[in-house]
Amino acid sequence: MTDTILTLEGVTKRYGSFTAVNGLDLSVERGTITGFLGPNGAGKTTSLRMSLGILRPDAGKVRMFGKAPNARTLDRVGFLPEERGIYKKMKAEDAIVFFARLKGMAPGEARKRARARLEQFGLGSAGGKKIKELSKGMAQKVQIIAALVHDPEFIILDEPFSGLDPVNQKVLEGMVRAEAQTGKTVLFSTHVMEHAERLCDRIVLVAQGRKVFDGTVNEALGEVPRSVTLETAGGDDLTSLLSAHGEVTDQGVNAEGARSWQIILKPGSDAQTLLKACVDANVRLVRFEPMRAHLHDAFVHLVESSPKEAV
Incomplete structure (x- = not known):
């Protein structure tokens, strides 16, 4: 195998x-x-x-x-095509059984599996309804079940x-x-x-x-290049300090008076190294957030x- x-x-x-x-x-x-x-x-x-x-x-x-x-x-194989399409005049359970039979399943087992899958997807009460009577989402779930009913x-x-x-x-x-x-x-x-x-x-x-x-x-x-967002209490220009660690964007001063920066870290630099540099330089940090x-x-x-x- x-x-x-x-x-x-x-x-x-x-x-x-x-x-x-x-x-x-x-x-x-x-x-x-x-x-x-x-x-x-x-x-x-x-x-x-x-x-x-x-x-x-x-x-x-x-x-x-x-x-x-x-x-x-x-x-x-069980296949769900991008183009949704299933026989609209067939009842949901019958449509699933039909696809199961195409894959070689016996009639009784096909119907048993169809009902179990309909219950699994919360469609137990919809099995007797025609596809055209179902919502778009429900009809799509029927087609997904039809792709899985033969246990591929x-x-x-x-x-x-x-x-x-x-x-x-x-x-x-x-x-x-x-x-x-x-x-x-x-x-x-x-x-x-x-x-x-x-x-x-x-x-x-x-x-x-x-x-x-x-x-x-x-x-x-x-x-993905790693990035850090930080805010400082003072208005000092940190461009020179931060640029040593990556590409810097000065996002200006917010309503509370904190100055915001975003740094896209260069290869070999990380958030811990940047944080240490800020602490060593006595930067008054309000926020320091590595971005996931x-x-x-x-x-x-x-x-x-x-x-x-x-x-």
Whole structure:
């Protein structure tokens, strides 16, 4: 049994003169949650479609469970497409059963699983309603259930949080964690960094079809220049002192008379060193706050600092 569920090697996809995906390398390891991140139009959906064999790459290789994607390997996959669409005149439970049967499940087991999943997502009373009678968020949850009902080994979710309210986004995050805890492998695309920061073992960031980062969340956060915000009681100009530690912005004097500064620390400098320098210089500090980086900051930094041809 291979530990690598999905591999893309040098995959390229063109539409006429437009290159949607350019030489992409990607691997997804068994039992992990991998976030496939990038702005809208970065090539995420095209890459996922090539992973599933829906599209064929113009160059490069795709391997799923060690083989080119085929009907047998896809039976082991649960896929939520970016384009939401499910049979609107079918009842919710029947629609889920239908998708389970397409994956080879017996009728009785398919219905049992459908009802259990509907209860799990708080839709127990909606199973007998037609899809067109449900709210947009409820219909999306039905489609998510349809992707999971056959208990797939590998779950691929394309922008799964889009269209869900914050409460149901939290429910879906819990579902992703629960699936991973049973040994499932999850790959999901998103342009909303907060979900990836909370969920992912590993992230892959793409910008206009090229990979610009591949690693853990902590490794991505380590790419962001660290910064410190401080306030001083006096009006002394600290530009010279602070500039020795990084790029300084004087933010002026606030209503309480404290002068504010922001310092983007240069490589090799850290907040503790800066604080010691301020104490040694008898700076009257009112506030000294190292700023914690978030994945959104890493996302912006990595995209903006990528080679020009990638962005």
